[in-house]
Amino acid sequence: MNKTDLFQEHIKLGAKMVDFGGWNMPINYGSQINEHKNVRSNVGIFDVSHMSIFDLNGSEQVDFLRNLLPNDVAKISNPNRALYSPLLDELGGIMDDLIVYNLGSHYRIISNCATSSQNYNWFKKHSEGYDVEVTFRKDLSIIAIQGPNSLKILKKIGMENLDDLIDFDLKILNSTMVAKTGYTGEDGVEVILPSKFAAKAIDMLLKGIGENTTILPTGLG
Numbered sequence: 001m002n003k004t005d006l007f008q009e010h011i012k013l014g015a016k017m018v019d020f021g022g023w024n025m026p027i028n029y030g031s032q033i034n035e036h037k038n039v040r041s042n043v044g045i046f047d048v049s050h051m052s053i054f055d056l057n058g059s060e061q062v063d064f065l066r067n068l069l070p071n072d073v074a075k076i077s078n079p080n081r082a083l084y085s086p087l088l089d090e091l092g093g094i095m096d097d098l099i100v101y102n103l104g105s106h107y108r109i110i111s112n113c114a115t116s117s118q119n120y121n122w123f124k125k126h127s128e129g130y131d132v133e134v135t136f137r138k139d140l141s142i143i144a145i146q147g148p149n150s151l152k153i154l155k156k157i158g159m160e161n162l163d164d165l166i167d168f169d170l171k172i173l174n175s176t177m178v179a180k181t182g183y184t185g186e187d188g189v190e191v192i193l194p195s196k197f198a199a200k201a202i203d204m205l206l207k208g209i210g211e212n213t214t215i216l217p218t219g220l221g
Helices: 007-012 032-041 061-068 116-127 150-156 195-206
Strands: 016-020 023-028 043-047 052-057 081-088 094-102 107-111 133-136 140-146 170-173 176-179 188-194 215-217
Touching (some): 032 215, 043 150, 043 195, 052 061, 061 107, 140 150, 150 188
Parallel strands (some): 043 215
Antiparallel strands (some): 170 176
């Protein structure tokens, strides 16, 4: 079973680990109800590094994406924006859902874990007709910080200038991408960073407790 680079951190934090799409992931750290309520009122920290990250390079990235996606990437022609879309097969059937990010220098795709091999092979197959290179970024981790006090916690660990982000905006801070995305329905961001820094980031976030703020590790449940 696959493990993220934060596996040992989950064990230290007392997570209940389960098979999630072939990945050994935390379903909760004791109480899904408490974690759910905390995300609604404060801040929850999720490891979502099982998701698949693909970086594109080349002069025909936009044409390549228009061939694969029904949602128009022209909507994110300006850098630092993201777009949600299904991924279609040759008959128009839905293979997956994903988010495309315009990082300015190139486009990035984040899709689901169980479809990683399928999607990579699909991208590689269809990139052959375009000046596009597809790289599967196994060296990156994704940490979701979700809840109404998310930005307050990020400021405590030195991530400033995020207040102006609107939904599906992103910023690049050194080697880290901070995107105003997430699947909880609450305010928050997803942070994509080199895996070698992920454990330190989790430790810093969990120590970022401030007045009237509770931050908890949160499982996928």
